[in-house]
Amino acid sequence: MNALERSIRAHIMRSLRDTSAPPSLDELATAHDTTTDAVREALHSLAAQHRLALRPDTGAIWMAHPFSAVPTDFVVTSGHRSWWANCVWDGFAILGLVGDGWLDTRSPQTGDSIRLTVERGRVTGDAIVHFLVPARHFWDDIGFT
Template sequence: MMTSDDEVRLAIYRELAEVGRPPSTDDLATAFGVDRDVIDASVERLVAARHLVPDADGALVLAHPFATRNFGFSVMGDRTLWWGGCAWDAFAIPHLVATQPEVLVATTCPACGTPHAWTVTTAGPPAGDQVAHFLTPMAHVWDDVVHACEHQRIFCSTVCVDQWLDRTGHERGAVFDLATLWRLASDWYAGRLDPGYRRREPREAAAYFASVGLVGEFWGTPGS
């Protein structure tokens, strides 16, 4: 029985969307009626194509917008609890998972530890004066995608962003409000749970960023 990479990708993504956890390699092999080696080879190709991100031990850690460990954001639906891979991903989940158009996104400010939570829906951005800070320019996200996602966070204010930058020694990245974050997340992953999903090319991604008000060198060439 032939199994395509897209079928494996869909099985992983749809399981994450449904229950917040990915299927095991053995589960996939059983479901498709193939040897585990077939699934392993398919996963390797999906990693190379940037559909999946493993950790140092080869275990799946990111299948954007879903994560398999804590990246600073929990996303709670009516019956499913997810880890969001970053601020962007956490706000994207209700737009992608049609059965959960309203979720509770929770995080803490990286600078001062203040807890924050928002009801994020597909209807419009949540209220709040908090700001998102993305450390890594889009052209370099895939240099170390885990590091980049760990540093796409939400802060109490620009004051907390500056305090965190002073403490960590990082250079300032992109800072923007929750409404812009919501617009960025709203359609970025459209179609990812459907067959034949195609990741955006750099020009397409830059045009998308510009359409939600994010322009400049930081956003010029995408990374996710």
């Protein structure tokens, strides 16, 4: 990862943390005193390194783990703020970054609502989380994972 890529990635992460949305190509270009083409090239390089994921249809920022830039079934809340996560694992990672809160999702089997709560940095309750895809295969199809 070169200096521009590192800086762009940090900018994306701050934006997702602070606003729940990724910055636009224009915002990134302006903030880094470069062109949108250079930003696009950096984003594609970051995606190739598995540092973020781009939408296959538009090339827009899709995921910058643990954050999702698009609505998902995993909504993380801390205080009065909320974010989309890509999965339960990422939801817990967001709470690790922003502090205590909860993750709302649904059972894929029954559709029942599930709330997983983190208090004082620890998951409470007795829920079990199952990862269908082994971690070593997450990037085989990151959109499915």
